[in-house]
Amino acid sequence: MRTDRWYLLMILPALAFICFFIFYPLFQGGVMAFQNYNLFNLKDIRFIGLENFKSIFFNKNISFGLILFNTLKWTILSLVLQFLLGFLLAMMLRKPFKGRSVYCGFVFYPWALCGFAIGLIWSWLFNGQFGVINDLLMKVGIIKENIGWLSNPKISMYSVVISNVWYGVPYFGIMLLAALQSVPSELYEAATLDGCSGLQQLFHVTIPYIKPTIISTVLLRSMWIVNFPDLIYAMTNGGPVNSTHILGTMMINKVYKEFDYGQGSAYGVIIMVLLLSYAVIYLQLTKSKGEDTV
Amino acid sequence: MKKTIALFLAVVLILSFAATGAFADDKVTLTFAETMTSPERTLVLEKAIETFENEHPNIKVELVSPPYESAETKVASMLAAGQEVDIVEIRDNTVGSWINNGFLYQLDELVKDWTGKDELIDAALLAGASMGDATYFIPQYLYVKALMVRTDILEKLGVTEMPTTTDEFLAVCKQITDASKGQYAFALRGIGSPCKTTDIMWATEVPNLRLDNFYLTEDGTFYMDTEGGRKALKDYYELFTECCPPDSVNWGYNDQINGFVSGITPFLVQDPDAVGSVSGSLSPDQYTAIPMPLGASGTRYLDYGYAGLAVAANSEHPAEAFEFIKYMISAEVNASICEFYGALPVNKGAYESSEMFELPVYKAWADEMADEHTVFTKFPLEDPRFTEYSSTVHLAAIQSYLLGQSSAEDMIKTCKDFWGY
Structure with missing residues (x-):
């Protein structure tokens, strides 16, 4: 009993730190979502029930359905492509070769950049008038006219997804490479003796062995992608015609452009509820197959 | 002993006062x-x-x-x-x-x-x-907005007379645009509160605007919902589709400056701080600023x-x-x-004490502000909804209109309904 108290005392500073810097802002954000909290009029801060949520769900100027659809499109496309390319990268880097560490350094470089800077770089690359991408495609003869990568609402989402894929591939590359290097070579030797082809080895040895890493990285990365509006904000501002607005960009707009902390917090609460639900369902689904995942 | 203690305490007291700034x-x-x-x-x-x-x-x-x-x-x-x-x-x-x-x-x-x-x-x-x-x-x-002009490019393209009206401006833009050669006319503002440019360009077509809020005419009509407002929207659509790079619907400040400096778009509506951005790449004889062209109202409504x-x-x-x-x-x-x-x-004196503000390009701003056709009015900035209007509602509405996804009437209705005018 005395030891328990001692333990409690020891974790108290850390607990207080977490409460102050994580739970309190979270709680305060939750409270603000139900308040009329606008920087334009701080004299009129009051509880307004679900009004902020109603304004978001029934906004005549930008439909919530579109924002949700864009968020899903942004997340799923980015996640799938990042994972597949990251996996491929990890497979290629698995076996040692001359200069591998230098090569790894270059490949993993995007992960070290901040989102807003990446957005600025890619917005210049994708610029329809002066951009390098159009110029290269034109010189190679693939296109005859400039493509409005960021100005055409039909393709703007794919353009921002490409930038996000460029950014996110190294994460999967690093994590999966570490997992791949932990697969015992004996397993491959045994599989080879059993007559397994390379593809069979991949699906029956490699993937099952690194599955826990795959599950946890996919969960984390999908959450980060939902919470990564910086790139979109720097490249398109959510446009053209709202075609790249996701929940995160709307939240930034509400707080930094419209100074409406109430509605901004309501967007935050919606994102949190969606991500929590997703995490619970995802973990249940992956656990039901008898794996101890995360 | 008592004296020593008293002296010691006095010293401590003085030092503590000094430390707390009492003698500062x-x-x-x-x-x-x-x-x-x-x-x-x-x-x-x-x-x-x-x-x-x-x-x-x-x-x-x-x-x-x-x-x-x-x-x-x-x-x-x-x-x-x-x-x-x-x-x-x-x-x-x-x-x-x-x-x-x-x-x-x-x-x-x-x-x-x-x-x-x-x-x-x-x-x-x-x-x-x-x-x-x-x-x-x-x-x-x-x-204060003015029309910045690449005089060297225009001269090369055979334009000697500067446009003074909105009709002349559109005509010159159409005349110099040759998309096949990558030559366009106007550096459109696509993102980042484009209403601060379009409203200035459009309002001049509408007579009798209020000076405390130029979104309304003196009889309380939303300015776009007028004959002049419709003409302005129609002209702007033509300007975009015929005289601007298609990509400019997503252009922010840096893209506009780039278009102007590279000469792809020799006309630019901007504030004087744009001079600071272009002066590093262009010499003073390559560009200037002229007053914003006048529309049907004969009045140039500018905001400060x-x-x-x-x-x-x-x-x-x-x-x-x-x-x-x-x-x-x-x-x-x-x-x-x-x-x-x-x-x-x-400060008036700043224009005399600085070489920079004696450049011809700044004289143009001074001329514009002193012009008899210029009237200063303002955006409804004190209305908390203005930020939502400029950064979201108007932005999406004009992009949609320029890209042909909605009509001018849709645009007017969206903006009018938002304000409830």
Whole structure:
């Protein structure tokens, strides 16, 4: 009993730190979502029930359905492509070769950049008038006219997804490479003796062995992608015609452009509820197959 | 022994007083929060502060420089929390809310005997009085739109006469555009509150606009919902589809500047700070500015965007803070700060003390402001909905209209319904 108290005392500073810097802002954000909290009029801060949520769900100027659809499109496309390319990268880097560490350094470089800077770089690359991408495609003869990568609402989402894929591939590359290097070579030797082809080895040895890493990285990365509006904000501002607005960009707009902390917090609460639900369902689904995942 | 103890206690007492500043001089410390932070600009401010402190040995100024992206919200939070701030930089789009929240000190008493007021240009006085009868801030520099022109490119393309009306402007734009050669005419503003450009360009087609809110005519009609408003929208659609790079629907400030500097789009509607952005790449004989073309109304409605200085409501040293503001507005300092940006100084003397503001391109702004057809009006900035309108509603509506996804009537209805006019 005395030891328990001692333990409690020891974790108290850390607990207080977490409460102050994580739970309190979270709680305060939750409270603000139900308040009329606008920087334009701080004299009129009051509880307004679900009004902020109603304004978001029934906004005549930008439909919530579109924002949700864009968020899903942004997340799923980015996640799938990042994972597949990251996996491929990890497979290629698995076996040692001359200069591998230098090569790894270059490949993993995007992960070290901040989102807003990446957005600025890619917005210049994708610029329809002066951009390098159009110029290269034109010189190679693939296109005859400039493509409005960021100005055409039909393709703007794919353009921002490409930038996000460029950014996110190294994460999967690093994590999966570490997992791949932990697969015992004996397993491959045994599989080879059993007559397994390379593809069979991949699906029956490699993937099952690194599955826990795959599950946890996919969960984390999908959450980060939902919470990564910086790139979109720097490249398109959510446009053209709202075609790249996701929940995160709307939240930034509400707080930094419209100074409406109430509605901004309501967007935050919606994102949190969606991500929590997703995490619970995802973990249940992956656990039901008898794996101890995360 | 008692004497020794008494002496010891006396020494301790004196030392403790000294340590707590009881014997410190009467030096006043002012906290100055900037909101348009950039490392280079902070250096300019620090230099100005240093000179001020030398001239006023009893005042010390501490500069607070929050990161640009969140500076306004950060300073607003400081003011709301009653933190020690004496002087703040204000901007036209948020000053209304700061006054409304009681963040700013009413300067009328201090301004009353200030003779330096006479040194300010008219537009600065208008801006200073734009938030009601009371004075809460002193403008530091102004943004007024004009039509910037690449004279060298136009000459090469055979244009010698500068457009003076909106019809002439559209005609010249159509004349010089040759998309097959990558030559367009106009650097359209696609993102980042494009209404601040379009409204200025369109309003001139509509007569009798209100001077306190140029979204409304004097009889209360939403300005786009008029014959002139419809013509303006139609012309703008033609301008975009026939004379602008298609990609410009997503162009922000940097893209506009790039289009202008590269010569792809030799016409640009911008504030004078754009001169600061292009002057590094273009020589003064390659470009100039001309007054905004006149539309059917025969009136050029301009708004005076501004940034200024204000005293925080909870400042304990408003008189000293105002002393600092007066110093910042003085001709020489005002010129040096504005030179950094290229924005228009508010002090008449700044135009004479600075070589930069004697350039022909700045004379054009002066001519435009003095022109008899020019009328200063303003956006409904004091309405909290304006930020939502400019950054979301109008932005999506105009992109949709220009890309052919909706009609001019749809655009008018969206904007009109938003305001409820």
